[in-house]
Amino acid sequence: MSGHYCFRLIEILMTRGGRRLLLLLALAALVALAVAGKDYYEVLGVTRDASSAEIKRAFRKLSLKHHPDKNPGDESAAQKFAEVASAYDVLSDEEKKSKYDRYGEEGLNNAGGGGGHDPFDIFSQFFGGGGRQRREREPSRGPDVVMPLRVSLADLYNGKSLQFSIRRETICHHCHGKGAAHEEDVHVCSECGGHGVKMTTRRVGPGFIQQFQTTCEKCHGKGKIYTSTCPVCGGRKVEMADLNFDVDLEKGTPDGFEVELENYADEMPDQPAGHVRLQVLTAPHPIFTREGDHLWMDMDISLREALVGFNKTFTHLDGRRVDVVRDEITPPRFVTVLKDEGMPKQHLQSEKGQLHIKFHVQFPASLSDEQKVGFRELFSMK
Incomplete structure (x- = not known):
């Protein structure tokens, strides 16, 4: 390497971006050492038949426990965190997981593109950019x-x-x-390599270089070029x-x-x-009103029924005829409760709430002279 290029490399490494690069390389080396010979399922504490949801829960729990922000200066926690991140990188990706299950780490190492995981992808989440976006990160689902x-x-x-x-x-x-008429009409963008973004560097002063990410202008951030349109x-x-x-x-x-x-x-x-x-x-019901597991209904009775009692019936929500019997005075707005005639309880359907019946006494609009005499005699009795 010539003196010019050596000086140039030192100049870059002395910048903030260069120091960050060195840190990323160190963390990448830590990952490589941490996971060598490790069983990814044991690292996450799950069985080999664990579902993707179980794997995700295990990763979240362990990553929170060993996160560097919660364990500043703890090298063992940092190493454990690196193991967890690397294990999840493989087990959360169906293709990588399949190769790992069949061939072990050797299958990942022999896969196209090098090892089974990209350290820059794993650690980019801690440094706010500067590396490629994590390919293995589970995409957020669409709106509910x-x-x-x-x-x-x-x-x-x-x-x-x-x-x-x-x-x-x-x-x-x-x-x-695909969006194209034929699959062969979809091509990986040659400008961004299919990432949809490009990393650009520029000198902002003596010895300072700024690196930033921009949307690829050729593919407009799609990562692919289409030479036809689906009809x-x-x-x-x-x-x-x-x-x-x-x-x-x-x-x-x-x-x-x-x-x-x-x-x-x-x-x-x-x-x-x-x-x-x-x-x-x-929808509102013409007779019943619901309050949790209980039902309410109104029932009209005459003045005579309010005084001497009654035997009335109504049709319940399941078509049954239910009797309501009273042989004593029923004052206006009196409420009687029928046990087990309310709503079934959702998770214990053998039990039901109560039915509350509120009575409304219908007074006559007028009384004949004969009726008045009769009432006077009735209420004057001792």
Whole structure:
């Protein structure tokens, strides 16, 4: 290496960006040492048949525990954190995980592009840029959609299976989300290498170099160049489609309850679909009002019934005829309670709440002279 290039290298390493590069290289070396010969499943404390959700939970728990920010100056914590990050880098990526399960670390080392993980990708999350974005990071899902599910009170009392239909964007069936007429018409951008961004450096003063990231102008941040357009979706990569499905409502499902349909929202290439959340909205009932597990209803009675008692019936939400019997005076706005005639409890359907019946005494608009005499005699009796 000539003296000119040696001086140039020293000049770069003396800059802030150069010192950062040295730190990244040191951390990368730490990762290589930390994970050599380690079993990634043991590192995360999960079994080999662990689901992706279990792997993610284990990673979050351990990364929070050993994060350098929580353990300043603790080299063992930093090493453990590096092990956890490297293990998750492999086990969270289906392709890498498959190779690791079949061939071990050797399968990752022999894979195209070098080792099974990129240290710069792992540590870029700690330094706010300067490296490539993490390819293995699970993309955030698309936006969730909240839709009303209008039901009757009887549906919630008895339980019901409802048919529901939504119109959503789905991956184009013709181009399979490529956006081009043919797969061979999609090419990796030669300017950014498929990353969608370019790293640019510029001198900002004697001995100082600034590095920054810009969107690739050639592919407009897409990372790919298209030489044709899909005739079905017009390059949008998605098309509209109707989705029909059944929704089972348990007895006692509360108003406002949300039924979550995972990944049923609009689909987008390279991003998991969001969830559809169906929010239960109960239509008003002409007789019953719901309060949690309890029901309320009003019942009109005549003045005579209020004084001498009555035997009345009503039709419940499941079609049963229920008797209401009183043989004593019922004052206006009196409330009687029928046990186990309220709403079924959602997760304990053998039990029900109470039914509250409020009585409203209907007074006559007028009385005949004969009736007045009769009432006077009745109430003058001792």
